[in-house]
Amino acid sequence: MTLGVAVIGTGRMGADHVRRIDSVIGGARVAAVADLDADRANAVAAGIEGCSVHTDPAAAMAAPGVDAVLIASSGPAHEPALLEALAHRLPVLCEKPLTPDPAAALRVLEAERRLGRRLVQVGFMRRHDREYQQLQLLLENGTLGHPLLLHCRHRNASSPSFFTTEMLIRDSVVHEADATRWLLGQEITSVQVLRPRPSSLAPQGLGDPQLVLFETSGGAVVDVEIFVNCGFGYEVRCEAVGERGTASIGGADGPVTRSAGRAGRAIPQDFTVRFADAYDREVQAWVDATRQGRVTGASAWDGYAAAEVCEAGVRAQRSGERIPVQLADRPALYA
Known part of the structure; x- marks a missing residue:
């Protein structure tokens, strides 16, 4: 069976997933796309045989030949799209965040729990990156002994004009929140944010960079440097x-070029380059599992837990205090 996928949202990430499903991975086809911008949706779907175009996500999910849904719209639009997909009992790959806030995430969890089976996978693509997988294996098999610290760097060359200080946590550090939980197999129990003087390269009003500190249930400490206007590339x-x-992991790789009296390596300029292989592997794994009636990868519970960590992180940004992370009771479905 070739899996018919409805892609919700045809912006930068959605368009990349349409390309990926249509021409990179196997076992799936783009059956429908949906975007509020009809012209953009039509442009993305152009040339894809049998792909219907919609401005309403619900219509795309109900279109002929749709077996599963990939949600790549903006975060605030995720909850209604997820609930619609669950109402149709359609398997879903939802780009991070699951939802921007924990209350919405809990509503999604409850809708999935009522169905009695997992249908949602959250797109934390670092779980599918080869280097991250190698590091997780080293930690899991005890090669390094009991984990004590994680030192993380998350840098972007520049941030878009709409980027806010809160988005440093909700849109960027959310990746480190999930990676920490997955790498260590521990929950994050508190968040603190230290704020140095903003970089002169940061847009007016954006508190960039920041140092985010996690403490975990296993006694580890994690520091995350988030710097979204570092100027030189994506790292x-x-x-x-x-x-x-x-x-x-994440050090310099690739060929060293020697020319004009200089030697050096290229630095990726955005996430679509650094994690291109991880996205391919993630979507292929989701398609393969869905065709077999299984759900693998990050669950809706993982999406909820990351949302709680980010909520505490935003509070820590504002107060300067160490903020505890309080999780709801984990439903048996996600045990």
Whole structure:
């Protein structure tokens, strides 16, 4: 069976997923797309045989040949799209965040719990990155001993004009929140945010960079440098420090070019370059599992937990205090 996918949202991420499903991965086809901007949706769907175009996500999900849904719209639009997909009992791959706030995430969890089966996977693509998977294996098998520290860097060359200080946490550090929980197998129990003097390269009013500190249920401490106007490129790094050793990922790779009296490596300029393979692997794994009636990858519970961490992070930004993370009771569906 070729999986017919409705892609909701045809902006930068949605258009990239349409391209990926249509021409990169196997076992799926783009059956429908939906976007409030009809011209953009039509442009993305152009040339894809049998792909219907809609401005209403519900209409796209109900279109002929749709077996599953990929949600790539903006965060605030995720909850209604997720609830609609669950009402249709359609498997879903939802780009992060699951929802922008924990209350909405809990409503999605409850809708999925009532169905009695998992249908939602959250698009935390770092779980599908080869380096992150290697680091997770080292931590899981005890090669490094008990994990004590994670040192994380998350840098962007520049931020879009609409980016806010709160989005540093909800749209960027959310990745480190999920990666921390997944790498360590522990919950994040508190968040603190330290704010140095803003960079002169940051837009007016944007508190960039920041240092975010997580404490975990297993006694580890995680520091995250978030710097979205570093100026030189896109860089994501992580170093795990254990009792018996350390391991680092995200360092320089690729060929060294020597020319005109200089030597150096290229630095990716955005996430679509650095994590291109991870996105391909993530969507292929989702398609393969969905065709077999399974759900793998980050669950709706993982999306909810990340939302709670981000909520505490935003409060920590505003107060300067160490803010505890309080999670709801985990439903048996996600045990």
